[in-house]
Amino acid sequence: MKRYDIAIIGSGPAGLSAAINSKIRNKDIIVFGYKDFSSKLVKAPKINNYLGFHDISGIELKEKFEEHINAMNVELTYERVNNIYAMGDYFSIMVNETMYEAKAVIITTGIEYTKPLKGEEEFLGRGVGYCATCDAPLYRDKVVTVIGYNKEAEEEANYVSELASKLYYVPMYKDHYDLRENIEVVNEKPVDIVGDDRVQKLIMTSREIETQGVFVLKDSISPAQLVPGLLMEDGHIKVDRTMKTNIEGCFAAGDCIGKPYQYIKAAGEGLIAALSAVSYLDSKK
């Protein structure tokens, strides 16, 4: 399999700045992101604090970014990365069924992940899971609750219900639910996941359910879920001044590493992360 020098995850200002600077240093890169680059970019009505571009709209700035990366032959791969595994000397990057490999990784995924529920992190792996299809067979003939933040969660709930003795579905959105008949929909707000050394109960605003497993299925992936083993601090990826994370070869930049949330800060950090990744690669030679 082809092994890239650097994989950049995210196409906001941090990711794009990391991309052009890696390219300038002749690295073989892959950049994952979206056609619009970042919804936070195209949504901004007026930007007055990006040096060199006074009174520019988000869309105009996006077009400038686009001209820039096109001129430097930086191509985007329009895919969402599900998991990044630190294998030792390289990283395996999973995109649904496809796998990519890179020697170094730069995380620039921005910030918009939903806050964890009370007890969610505490019981992770001890009854709480994020991938129903992965762990479902371990809950055969047990009571399972799926907290679903989107339509896709319904499919996973249907699958788990084939194995579980009882399945509760707690929707975090309003819609019509395509669920199997034997699934009980609970329209309540989850408050707390409790137990002893394992999950025992899900406490909601006006009801409690006894359950041995709770799957929390969200839209956005928090960095610690994206990169197992990644160290976080106060909801952000922990980095040092060179944008190095606790995992060798893994760097991070932009909103995902902390405040202030600003374009030019993100771009500056993307530059630092790229240069750090380059020196990391050189040190391995």
Next chain:
Amino acid sequence: MIKEIMDSSFLEEVEKQEGVVVVDFWAAWCGPCKMLAPVVEELSNEIPGVKFGKVNVDNNPQISQNFRIASIPTIMVFKDGNVIDTMVGFRPKSELENMIKKHI
């Protein structure tokens, strides 16, 4: 080298063993298990004096039940037959290596 361990051989291979034994609980349908497997394999060749085993949770429900495996991959470190450390989910190679080396 990693030894395949079954419900029937667990007592002999793990619980009656002196020293450190690392057991990887996995299943064929689990993606992160597939990713962790080569990492564990590498460590088994790099760390001398530690025994490495793996338990397929599908074929060995008894042991998986006894150790209350709720998510896989789960790595358990045994010392003189007792669990002294557990790691749930994929973890970077360095982290797994540190966890094992701490106990030898």
